[in-house]
Amino acid sequence: MTNTKIILAATATLAALLALGPFLPGWATFLGAVALAKGITALGLVVMLRSGLLSFGQGLFYCVGGYGAGLLMLWGDVTNAVVLVIAGGLSGLVAGLLIGPLLAGYRKIFFATLTLALSMLVHGALTKADILGGSDGLNLRPPTFFGLEQTTGLSPVFAIYALACVIAVASACLLRIHFRSVRGLLSLGVKDNEIRVEYLGTSVRRAIFENYVVAAFLAGMGGALNALVLGHIDPELAFWTTSGEFVFVAILAGQVSVVAIFVASILLELVRSFSSQHFPNAWQMTLGIFMLTVILFMPNGIGALLQRRRGSKIAQGEAP
Amino acid sequence: MPITRTKRLLSAAISTLSLLGLAQTACAQGQTFKLGIVTFTSGPGAESFGVPAWNSAKMLADAFNQGGQLPPPYDKIGLGGLKVEASVIDENGGTTKQVQELRNAYDRDGYDAVIGYISSSNCLAGAPVAEELKKILILFDCGTPRIFEDNKYRYVFRATAHATMDNVAMARYIAKRKLKSDDVGGINPDYAYGRDNWKDFQQSMVKLNDKAKIKSELWPKFGAGQYGTEISALLQANPQIVHTSLWGGDLQAFILQGAPRNLFKDRHVAIIAADHVFQPLGSRMPNDVLVGARGENGPFAAKSALNDWFVAAYEKQFAGQVPSQAPYRMAQSVLALKLAVDKAAAANGGKKPTADQIADALTGLEWEAPSGRIKMALGDGHQAIQANAIGLTKWNPATKRVEVVEVERFAAECVNPPVNVKSEEWIAQGFPEAKCN
Amino acid sequence: MQLVTTILLDGLIDASWIFIVAVGLTLIFGVLNVLNLAHGNFYAIGAYVAATVAGWYYASGDNPPAFGLVLMLGSSMLVAGILGPLLERGLLRFLYERDEVILVLVTYALFLILEDATKLIWGVNPYYAYDPYSLFGDLKVYGLTYVGYDLMLIVFAIFAGIILWLGLNRTKSGKLVLAVIHDRDMSSALGINVTRIFVIAFTIGVFLAAIGGAITAPKISVQPGLAVTVVLLSFAVVVIGGLGSIEGAAIAALVVGLSRSLAIHLWPSAELFIVYLVMALMLAIKPQGMFGAVQLRKI
């Protein structure tokens, strides 16, 4: 599948999603926006997964992105949603640049554990920060969309849903192209054999660092989207349970395709909201059982971590 | 990945969503009044507040549906003549989940009104959603005054007073009873609720006793459960007053660990929200502890037909459990809604009133609750104020209950800020326009 | 002098509790390389079981109070002894060949399930076991009253630590456990039955968590929400002490306990943060923790 085809498919998908929006009930639009925001973050996890690393602390960047966008709105009086989301992404990116060098040296469970530790640090710091509303967090104002919300009376939730769609499809499309690039293959190589990569004359740490920063940027945008559609930011965004969800989405989706990430993310949100509707006293249990079932009985969902892959991706033009 | 797969995955997602979309429209309008109750049914808030609050709501809903159970004006059947369908939503899971749940409740499950939120962050996050969707939301427990002091809402109400009065009343009691209070200490959970309470109390104390100084401030983590070191620190600082807004399991652990170390001897520990641990702790609750119940709730409730009914019915239905502040605050909120919907329905020719009609009826409402007469006085008639009471604990071996003695009652206007004054400033300025009896 | 003694004593009591609660997590981490997010739930279950038993036992006032404590510990151990192997054999073992991080996710799912499971079994109303708390009387140190039970915790923790140390260093299976902690692949290459070690280690881990809950039960109100705080604290200890190091856990518990007590006595507003602060410093200075070995992928 050539890049042109990918871009066409992406455009079609985007059109479909946007066209679908107006027919969705408000709650579903909101759910969609949140799911996409989380999906964008999980997409970043997949970027890292391809080099063999899974972060259990992606909530850190999700949170940094949310606060970055939120504070820019409250203190900087910037209301344009697009600007805010990009700002969120950039704050995530900066955080990634700062932490990346430390973590690029770690692998496997140690990487996961340290990422988790760092995100809990941020959570603790924010809970103490009275100026940022402490544990209660801060309410945001509704963002603007180049004045469209006045002229066309478009609802903020739908507008953010649309924005999320654009970012999700765009990043998915770019990553899809990246995954089949030489650099994309290199990530898989890093996972397989770091010794060989180093002896070929390129830096494993650098490759991992780059992937980490990309993931941080995506998480930052995801967090910003979540903050805007929620209209509220609080330290919960950096709590380990938030990170756990991203991991779950990434695992549930595996690396079959970038689209699967978003389907998985939407699925998780649906399961959550319906389990708490139908089993208000056991919704956590339902969620947990759902996760276990997926992990145990859907190993293809986690093909990424089974490292068993057949045939040349390039020859068959199939997504790595 | 070939386009076809994209299409398949996509259509799968779309069809699920749109299907749900249809499902939602189906159950939107029935000739019942759908009431959503959001409260902790799991996690640390469940035992002391969440589940008792839900019990209270459920009990009242059933009573409304039978009709004629409660004394007037609450004896009319249902809500505005409509059968009440009350269901609970777990408040656990973070603000994103709560906002999703709230949108589901209004948008998908067609709830006509939602009463909820113990956690202030959920109150803050939920209010704008109700406003956006133009649906009734009544906040029943969260403490922060920020909601109506920083914003204006049309569809959001709080039928209970915010946390400021709990601390002002406590300080006033100490002053009025001339308790030794030159050395003041505090131990409060280190999150927004605890910090707000301490700020209010400490500033009130200083206003009411110019000799008062802070000997020690302790900030245990919410849910810590281990207070040995804090207790040592308090014993060492040896203040005459120890203020705390710990609650639920934390408060119980604090008392269980503090009592044997004589923390409650030769000083007054001032617990602003204490009544909910009376029954669980029983004789373990030390005597002569300064306690409040965030309103004239539980043991502080003045005798009235309504309160007698409420207590009797609650204890009967829930195996001898004594209703504490959470059930009272919930009842207060449910009754406000009941009255407003009845009024609005009457005005609407007996037909189901719209959210706007209910909102109008709620605005500035005055009503009788088990905890006395409540008034939507602040925030343009959206934020209730109520009287508060403080007393000392006394274990009664005969009734096997913790009772409150030497109770002082404070009128609502005495412990709540006047219209359009922020709590913080009101205290800082020394309680201007306070009307005390 | 009085202040110093108080700080040390409080810190020591705190550290003892933290050690008992956290060491199980370290052990499991070291052996199975699983960051067991459900650790706190086992603590909670231990507390519930102990409180339930205490409820029955002390209902009739004439039973000897001391035996009640033994009964509480025993029963919670028993439940852990069943639960541990059950979960390891019934669930975790199917996932060892998967990526380690999937196992973290599994324990996260377990956390969610057990949260509700405990609630469905015990409801939301509190359980108490306060009778043993007064078992060892109390004594005055520099005019401050301390509860004997808390001081016994120190003894208990040291005792538990020694048992654990001896068990690991002086018994055959203990040495095997250490071998697995040291080098998993090598051990299996040397023909050590690693899966058996996994069962043992996981069970002991659950065991310790449950005991932690049981000994804490007398001084708290056992009710929903116990798990989260404990898992976070233990997690911090594991990170500070070094991933999977028992000695590390002991030292880390001391460091955390003492720094907490220092903070509470001298800098109270830092209490919430102090553990994270120590963790951050540790990560900055020695990211692999005090006793952790650098675990870079070989290049």
Added chain:
Amino acid sequence: MSAILDVRNLRKSFGAITAADDISVTINAGERVGLIGTNGAGKTTFVNMVTGYLRADGGSIVLRGADISGKSPREIARAGVCRSFQIPQLFLSLTTEENLIIALGISSGEALRPFAGTGSPVLVASLDDLLTRYRLQEFRHRVVSELPGGVRKLLDIAVSVTRGPSLLLLDEPTSGVAAEQKFDLMDIVVNALPKDVTVLFVEHDMDIVSRYSTRVLAFYDGRIISDGPSDVVLQDSRVKSFITGAPN
């Protein structure tokens, strides 16, 4: 003849074992040097030190006048020294083609550009060239973990020459390859290499050594006990008694 690699007083010991005991040797450009010696004699340690996998305890390694001692494998690879491994170091979950694409991408710099596709003419050309020269065409789309040992050896070497090294070190290229295929493999490798590439290869099979090397270094106990043309070295009595075990 110009020296390409100049090693002076190289020392390395692992605890009690001395793997390199004051080794000094000069390799000239274009030479094809066989490294022989019993296991533990220090051949592989020598290769590992030259390629930066091990850091020498003392001494210097100079590549065309530039000191590379203590440099990382990456830097040394960039300096033009490439190696293959006794146990092939490949990307097992990827195909032959993908392995080579990564290698070529790194040397051409395309692996640093996020969206550079795998289809660029240059890449495809050199890919096909490699596949043909190393007889890997038929395995092009096979996942490496499924390839027979001999093919992996070839691929490992093919991957390691993508940088166009001036000095190539082959660590036991024919080990684990069936006896009758060893010569074919060496033929493929030798013919595929540009003539000007200097090659050092560690080898146990003396027929291979005598056929393919212009010069032989005999290692024993961390020292080079004999150095010279293959026929001379292989006839050396000490080499016979210590290494080849051939009768005097």
